Amino acid sequence: xxxxxxxxxxxxxxxxxxxxxxxxxxxxxxxxxxxxxxxxxxxxxxxxxxxxxxxxxxxxxxxxxxxxxxxxxxxxxxxxxxxxxxxxxxxxxxxxxxxxxxxxxxxxxxxxxxxxxxxxxxxxxxxxxxxxxxxxxxxxxxxxxxxxxxxxxxxxxxxxxxxxxxxxxxxxxxxxxxxxxxxxxxxxxxxxxxxxxxxxxxxxxxxxxxxxxxxxxxxxxxxxxxxxxxxxxxxxxxxxxxxxxxxxxxxxxxxxxxxxxxxxxxxxxxxxxxxxxxxxxxxxxxxxxxxxxxxxxxxxxxxxxxxxxxxxxxxxxxxxxxxxxxxxxxxxxxxxxxxxxxxxxxxxxxxxxxxxxxxxxxxxxxxxxxxxxxxxxxxxxxxxxxxxxxxxxxxxxx
Amino acid sequence: xxxxxxxxxxxxxxxxxxxxxxxxxxxxxxxxxxxxxxxxxxxxxxxxxxxxxxxxxxxxxxxxxxxxxxxxxxxxxxxxxxxxxxxxxxxxxxxxxxxxxxxxxxxxxxxxxxxxxxxxxxxxxxxxxxxxxxxxxxxxxxxxxxxxxxxxxxxxxxxxxxxxxxxxxxxxxxxxxxxxxxxxxxxxxxxxxxxxxxxxxxxxxxxxxxxxxxxxxxxxxxxxxxxxxxxxxxxxxxxxxxxxxxxxxxxxxxxxxxxxxxxxxxxxxxxxxxxxxxxxxxxxxxxxxxxxxxxxxxxxxxxxxxxxxxxxxxxxxxxxxxxxxxxxxxxxxxxxxxxxxxxxxxxxxxxxxxxxxxxxxxxxxxxxxxxxxxxxxxxxxxxxxxxxxxxxxxxxxxxxxxxxxxxxxxxxxxxxxxxxxxxxxxxxxxxxxxxxxxxxxxxxxxxxxxxxxxxxxxxxxxxx
Numbered sequence: 001x002x003x004x005x006x007x008x009x010x011x012x013x014x015x016x017x018x019x020x021x022x023x024x025x026x027x028x029x030x031x032x033x034x035x036x037x038x039x040x041x042x043x044x045x046x047x048x049x050x051x052x053x054x055x056x057x058x059x060x061x062x063x064x065x066x067x068x069x070x071x072x073x074x075x076x077x078x079x080x081x082x083x084x085x086x087x088x089x090x091x092x093x094x095x096x097x098x099x100x101x102x103x104x105x106x107x108x109x110x111x112x113x114x115x116x117x118x119x120x121x122x123x124x125x126x127x128x129x130x131x132x133x134x135x136x137x138x139x140x141x142x143x144x145x146x147x148x149x150x151x152x153x154x155x156x157x158x159x160x161x162x163x164x165x166x167x168x169x170x171x172x173x174x175x176x177x178x179x180x181x182x183x184x185x186x187x188x189x190x191x192x193x194x195x196x197x198x199x200x201x202x203x204x205x206x207x208x209x210x211x212x213x214x215x216x217x218x219x220x221x222x223x224x225x226x227x228x229x230x231x232x233x234x235x236x237x238x239x240x241x242x243x244x245x246x247x248x249x250x251x252x253x254x255x256x257x258x259x260x261x262x263x264x265x266x267x268x269x270x271x272x273x274x275x276x277x278x279x280x281x282x283x284x285x286x287x288x289x290x291x292x293x294x295x296x297x298x299x300x301x302x303x304x305x306x307x308x309x310x311x312x313x314x315x316x317x318x319x320x321x322x323x324x325x326x327x328x329x330x331x332x333x334x335x336x337x338x339x340x341x342x343x344x345x346x347x348x349x350x351x352x353x354x355x356x357x358x359x360x361x362x363x364x365x366x367x368x369x370x371x372x373x374x375x376x377x378x379x380x381x382x383x384x385x386x387x388x389x390x391x392x393x394x395x396x397x398x
Numbered sequence: 399x400x401x402x403x404x405x406x407x408x409x410x411x412x413x414x415x416x417x418x419x420x421x422x423x424x425x426x427x428x429x430x431x432x433x434x435x436x437x438x439x440x441x442x443x444x445x446x447x448x449x450x451x452x453x454x455x456x457x458x459x460x461x462x463x464x465x466x467x468x469x470x471x472x473x474x475x476x477x478x479x480x481x482x483x484x485x486x487x488x489x490x491x492x493x494x495x496x497x498x499x500x501x502x503x504x505x506x507x508x509x510x511x512x513x514x515x516x517x518x519x520x521x522x523x524x525x526x527x528x529x530x531x532x533x534x535x536x537x538x539x540x541x542x543x544x545x546x547x548x549x550x551x552x553x554x555x556x557x558x559x560x561x562x563x564x565x566x567x568x569x570x571x572x573x574x575x576x577x578x579x580x581x582x583x584x585x586x587x588x589x590x591x592x593x594x595x596x597x598x599x600x601x602x603x604x605x606x607x608x609x610x611x612x613x614x615x616x617x618x619x620x621x622x623x624x625x626x627x628x629x630x631x632x633x634x635x636x637x638x639x640x641x642x643x644x645x646x647x648x649x650x651x652x653x654x655x656x657x658x659x660x661x662x663x664x665x666x667x668x669x670x671x672x673x674x675x676x677x678x679x680x681x682x683x684x685x686x687x688x689x690x691x692x693x694x695x696x697x698x699x700x701x702x703x704x705x706x707x708x709x710x711x712x713x714x715x716x717x718x719x720x721x722x723x724x725x726x727x728x729x730x731x732x733x734x735x736x737x738x739x740x741x742x743x744x745x746x747x748x749x750x751x752x753x754x755x756x757x758x759x760x761x762x763x764x765x766x767x768x769x770x771x772x773x774x775x776x777x778x779x780x781x782x783x784x785x786x787x788x789x790x791x792x793x794x795x796x797x798x799x800x801x802x803x804x805x806x807x808x809x810x811x812x813x814x815x816x817x818x819x820x821x822x823x824x825x826x827x828x829x830x831x832x833x834x835x836x837x838x839x840x841x842x843x844x845x846x847x848x849x850x851x852x853x854x855x856x857x858x859x860x861x862x
Binding site: 003004006007017019024026029063065069070075078082084089090092 | 404407408411415419425426427428429430431432433434436439440443444452453454455456457458460461484491553557560561562563564565698699700701702703704707708750751752753754755756757760761762763764765766767776779780783788789790792809814815816817818819820821823824827
């Protein structure tokens with residue numbers, strides 16, 4: 001019997017990335033699986049106004065390896081550390097410990113069902129899914145995170161990085177002159193004396209966030225939450241609002257976002273609630289518009305804010321409200337830079353339902369656009385036609 | 399760099415080998431290769447093989463292992479060892495001297511087991527291991543590079559074959575009967591037994607038709623080797639497709655002994671590294687680290703089973719009760735199922751604190767512990783999940799079901815239902831390979847059920 005030791009060799013190690021090809025293929029499959037489920041994922045994730053490096057857990061179906069196996073509701077045998085008692089809880093079902101495996105030289109037996117990707121990647125895949133042109137993608141992807149800060153005067157307190165050295169030095173000299181010490185120093189043979197900076201000399205730059213008026217914008221998302229919002233509707237609505245928000249972000253520095261959910265009356269909600277609210281009952285569209293007008297008058301004066309409002313609905317409205325809806329929509333048009341109405345009717349949904357598209361057509365406002373979204377491919381053209389309105393319109397003075 | 403040199407390892411190895419010989423271990427020649435973490439991860443993803451055909455599932459395995467390692471869920475193994483002659487093992491460059499010694503002794507334990515255990519000897523040819531894996535890798539790569547086949551087709555086919563790799567014969571020591579032998583057996587079964595009262599009663603009419611249909615059925619007797627059966631009976635498969643089925647099946651065959659002896663094998667190696675390092679008279683610093691490391695290896699993993707721990711405890715018990723000779727006999731003849739059945743006593747089960755659990759709501763709840771009343775049940779449950787018992791037994795009963803060349807599979811139900819999602823997808827894979835409709839008979843919650851993958855998609859219905 002003989003034994004051989006083969007020492008570590010750097011060059012072997014360098015070309016040892018043998019799994020690179022298989023990893024790449026695996027990631028491709030992963031991405032495809034995500035893309036196939038993108039509607040479900042976007043429908044469930046809060047993506048609007050979040051930072052791009054946020055990590056999102058995504059359930060994956062496409063890349064599991066299947067084989068005949070026993071069901072998960074079957075138990076098993078485990079090991080304790082002594083004195084285990086019946087009835088004791090040892091873990092959570094669905095993510096049981098590795099069965100009979102573990103330790104050296106063994107591949108883990110569990111398969112994972114979710115993977116993590118960054119929001120940016122997810123948005124990328126969404127853009128792919130919506131068939132956004134490349135050029136536009138790039139513009140929309142820029143999430144402006146930095147706020148422009150402006151110098152505005154000086155102050156005595158501050159952090160070291162904001163120290164204005166020139167002014168501080170001047171202040172010291174000024175003080176020395178005033179106290180007569182400088183003159184004493186100039187005399188030949190004068191006494192050597194240390195003349196340090198005094199706390200009062202320190203001058204700091206004062207920075208203020210730039211609040212140029214034209215850089216404020218608010219996106220008002222209004223959605224009809226009556227009836228059922230299924231996955232596809234949620235996805236379509238959310239991706240449209242997301243695009244709108246990203247677009248507005250590329251043009252303005254300070255962007256607020258407001259979510260208004262309405263059925264027969266309207267409330268302001270968070271994004272989370274916005275997409276998960278589902279109420280049955282009737283719809284009074286004007287309630288949403290009134291709420292929007294109220295919020296604008298309250299917080300976002302049109303003289304200081306650029307206002308973008310968009311309303312998603314399935315088009316059902318109480319007949320008695322149609323007149324009122326038209327009136328409030330007109331009012332909203334006057335306040336907003338751009339106001340839009342999107343009717344989301346996935347193909348195959350009921351055509352006998354009422355539609356507001358016709359009614360809004362004779363609204364006659366220049367900065368109004370109504371669109372019909374039936375499938376995901378419609379999102380981008382709809383968005384473009386909506387934005388086209390914007391270019392011709394000047395912000396209306398209040 | 400670590401506090402040791404290759405010369406140190408060689409010096410210690412000479413002493414370890416003295417002990418190996420002294421204790422009567424019988425090993426192949428040994429090769430140790432020193433590698434870094436990245437390379438180790440790579441080896442793990444490819445079952446330790448220096449050469450292996452490419453498939454995305456290995457990339458996935460790599461990512462999983464790396465993630466677990468990066469997040470500290472699981473440490474990298476100290477070593478990785480391959481059943482080959484000469485036996486090939488990898489040592490991690492960054493491990494301490496003590497860990498290297500423990501690992502080297504541990505590897506000799508595996509080496510002895512590979513060379514002597516009956517299941518390895520009958521199912522694998524250690525001399526050819528590395529060459530065979532290399533040859534298979536080259537063949538698959540050639541198909542991928544062949545412009546008339548291409549990566550996509552190969553991947554599609556491998557996906558399906560991988561799903562069925564372990565639906566094959568497990569008892570590799572039992573010779574597989576040929577077609578004629580199977581038919582002879584059927585004939586023998588149907589031959590009327592000599593009846594001493596034949597002259598008193600009217601002879602029963604022989605059910606000719608039944609015998610006839612049984613004799614002409616393909617396969618005559620239920621067939622476990624699904625991939626090989628499809629290879630031999632689907633006339634539409636191209637040569638490269640048949641070859642891929644052979645390749646996947648051969649690999650599965652190679653790994654079955656390791657699956658079947660996981661507890662014995664790891665326990666055996668742990669038992670001997672413990673014995674050998676104790677016999678080495680290590681300097682105190684090394685001795686202390688050794689004790690700590692050893693206890694990390696053979697400690698319970700609460701909630702699951704640690705084969706190192708269970709195996710180690712049983713081997714120690716066998717030596718105490720039957721003497722050293724018995725150890726070598728058992729390592730030669732047994733596999734995990736028989737090993738546990740014969741040597742896992744109620745006392746050991748209590749020491750190991752074994753229990754059964756069931757999911758209840760969101761939690762896994764302990765149902766029975768190995769006490770006076772319930773240890774037998776816990777043991778029975780344990781035996782059902784070790785080795786190849788963790789895979790359902792599925793056999794081909796008819797390859798011409800309903801006269802339309804549909805494949806009829808039967809799951810030998812043992813009280814455990816199949817996972818439906820997996821069954822659906824896997825059945826679709828069988829259809830991909832077989833090229834015709836596929837049926838699977840099983841039981842769901844106590845009722846007979848028939849699943850089917852046909853041109854109309856997947857369907858499952860209860861039969862009774």
